[in-house]
Amino acid sequence: MSYVLSNISAFRFHRVPPQVLALCPPIPDEDCDRQRLLLRQDLLVNHVLGFPLHTLVLNRKERTNPALIEHHLWSSSLPPKAIWETDHGVQLASPLFTLLTVAPYVSETQLLMMAYEMCGTFAVFKPSDLMEKALKDAYESHQIPKDYGWRRSSNQKGEATNLWQRPPLIQLNDLLDFAESNRGLRGGKKLLNAARRVSGITASPFEVQASMLFGLSWRLGGEGLSYFENNYEIALDQKAKKIVDKEKVYADLHFVSADGDRSVIVECQGATEHGKVDAGIRDADRVTALQSMGYDVVLLTFKKMSDKESFHTVAEMLANKLGYPYRAKTEAMKARESDLRRELLIDWATLGEF
Template identity: 40%
Template sequence: MRYQNLLHEFLDNAPVLDSSLCKRAPLLSVSQLESILPNFKRKNGYLKLEAALRYVRDGAASPFEAQAAILFGFSCYKGGAGFSNFSLNRRIILSRRAKHMLQKNYVVADLLFEPNDGGVPVIVECQSKLIHDNKASYLAYADRALALETMGYHVVLLTYATMSSLKAWHSVVEHIRKKLNYSKPRQPQDFELRELDLRRNVLIDWKTLGF
């Protein structure tokens, strides 16, 4: 019963959730899941949960960001792009010049990729349809991208349409690899099938999950 009590304790202390999937605070953090995992060691599903935790990341603020993180972060053997050195919703303190441009002290990057020697850090901004339909929001993002470029970041604006197109997605992945000075990871012979299977399970309407 100890593992059940631990799980109930975490859930009881979780914040009240908004009805919108995009605004829900996480019930548990990765570190919390890792801390309670040993209590499930003799239970069915333990090995699957342990394996899944290797691919879980804190910080996604929307289903779009979570989907992008999965496609970027899963290994090639899981059908992903094989990136590992990135974080979600990282706060970036602005330089004096960038502060003047944006009239703020910091911004939060949707996905921030750390480069190898000789590369440049890459920020991927997940662009929703709402931003494209709203001229003021779109211009604000353009100013933000320019300010970050003055600080040495390379900014990639990723739309859901681009992520959904396999050809466009491959172009984005290769572009980011070059900017980061990453070599292309080794891929299994059946990578194309693995990639299609991952995308079929990830690029869905997440509001339907569990129903």
């Protein structure tokens, strides 16, 4: 019998690039490895999924207390297409079902962060030293292609990072429909709250962090500036096209004023992708192109976002530009913001650990 990965183990599996999965042998079958001797040595479990391995069981008789395994009983009917087959000797909770199974075990903030990642065009995966070497050797020997639909980002020095670009695992409408349909199940209400707060499709943790800090209500620790779109498509006019040699660009966060007559673009200037030297030139040209079309562009660095007072200055400036009221926070609001920042501004590779 194969394991059914759920909860944090399923979330970690969904983060693994196919380039890495291609190097991993199947996880040993449970019936053929009663003592877990093979499981203890398995590459994917040891270097990615970790112990205990979180698995789903459908009846109480299966809910034993084996070493290295954390069984989670699911006594309700399974949602449609909740369990996926894999090529790695295990079954797997689908991305939507993964969020539902993990919801009871993480905070609302972390669940929202996980939902953003699964709905976004990125994943954060940190290969172990062994996997890093195996990837390098496999690329050099042409054992596997570098592009499986997932592309690894690099930093300003051209070094590989833990940020991977890939197509979204979940569509926003599907997340809302799934959360609505399963709101009565354990963790369902929390998932529905998270689904309603995902502002759009993001391309990096930085964009998620900025979206949550700007967009969440003051009650939740944010700035309450929720009138924006993520990765907003802008068709360039002829003058702007000559500057960037593109037909269109995408704004990280596109805010609209209270009267609808003005818009402000916030560009997240991170250390990866946008931070590369050649990308920096493209970003400068892009800002010039957008300004030539009358857009007001605000550049946000991670350092500026991480510093609470600096971020408040940006938020107040943004509110003034857009015609929204901005007032000082109460002590209770400041405490909620500190709580949000404590959970949000983390090493994203550790997201969901419990």
